[in-house]
Amino acid sequence: MTTKLNTTDFAAMEQRYRAAFFNSLGGFKSLTLVGTINSDGQTNLSVVSSVFHIGANPPLIGMIFRPESAERHTLDNIMQTGQYTFNHVTTNFYEKAHQTSARYPREVSEFDACGLQPWYSEKMKVPYVQESNVKLGIELAERIDLKINGTVMLLGKIVEVFIPTDCIEIDGFVNIEKAGSITVSGLDSYHTTQQIERLPYAKP
C-alpha cells in the first residue's frame, strides 16, 4: 500500500516528526565528522550528513549548516580559520560520532567528550580524527547564505587526502566500502553497505 502526502499533510506534521521524515526522504547520505579549531586553539568535532560533491577540477565539496544547530560552533570556527577536515566514519566509532551531535558547551571539545583522538598533518592547523579511515583536508572557498530558509552553505577546496592505499583502484575510484566507511539515513539510522557491482560507462 502506498501513502500519498502533500503540502497540507507536511504542514500538519509535528516538528520533530517532520524533521525525521524529510531528513530520510532524500536517500542515503554521506557520514562525516567535521574537525575544526578556533583562534584560541579550542578544537571541535561535529557529525554531519550534509556533505555533497560539487566538482573534481578543482576538487570542490559542499556542506549545509542548518540554522540554530549544534553545528554552529563548527561554522564559527571555520569562519575564523578558513580550514576544516572531513573524516569518514566506520562501524568502529559511529556511536562516538553520533555523540558529537549533543549540545556541548563551546568550551568543551567533542574529541575529549566523545573519546576520539585528534591528529594533525604537516599542512593544516585543524585536527583530523585519528580513528578515521578516509581524511580530507579542506580550505574554505565560498560561503553562501540561503535566504530561502536561513541555512548556510560552505563550498570548500580539498587540499590534501589520506586514504588506505589498497582502496584506490586502478581508474581512480576509491573503494570506500572496502575502507570501512558507512552511510546514514535520516538523523540517526546507521548502515553498512554491500557492493552490488560497478557498471561500465553508459553509451546510447
Added chain:
Amino acid sequence: MTTKLNTTDFAAMEQRYRAAFFNSLGGFKSLTLVGTINSDGQTNLSVVSSVFHIGANPPLIGMIFRPESAERHTLDNIMQTGQYTFNHVTTNFYEKAHQTSARYPREVSEFDACGLQPWYSEKMKVPYVQESNVKLGIELAERIDLKINGTVMLLGKIVEVFIPTDCIEIDGFVNIEKAGSITVSGLDSYHTTQQIERLPYAKP
C-alpha cells in the same frame, strides 16, 4: 598503508581518473532518477547522485548540475516547467537507471530508451518513474549559479510524496532500506545497505 595526496598530485591526475577519485571521496550518496518534461511534452529521465537535504520546514531539497553534462536536458526542462520528480532507485532497475546517463539525443526519451514506465499524479505535469518505490514531486524554488566552477544548484520545494505505507515509522522516519532504496559511490558503484541501528537523540 596510507596514501597521502595533495593539490600537486590532484593536478597531475588524468581527467577521468580525477573525476572517479573525487566523486567517490565524499562518501556514499543518494541515488535518484530525475523525471522532467519540456514544453513540447517530450519526457526526460536522468540519474543523479547530487541530491542533498536542505531543510524540513519548508521541505527543501537541493541538486547540483555539472557543466556540459548529459543532465543538461533535465536542467533545460526544469527551467521551462518549474517542476521535476525525484524517484528512488532499487536493485530491480538500477541498470536501467545507470543507462539513463548515456548521451541520448534531445528527442529521445530515456523512459523509452531505458525501459522504464512514466507515471503521472493528479497534481504534477512531470513524469514519475512507475517502478520507483519512493517518489517526490518538486517545484523549483531557486536557481544558484556557482561561479567557482560553473555548476548550477537548484533548490526545490517538495510538494507531494508517495511512500510504501509500512516504511513510515511512528516518529516520522522513512525506512528507505526497507523500501528497497540503494546507494551509490563514485560514478558507477551501486550498493545495497544493511541497517546497524538507529541511535537515540544525543545528550551531553
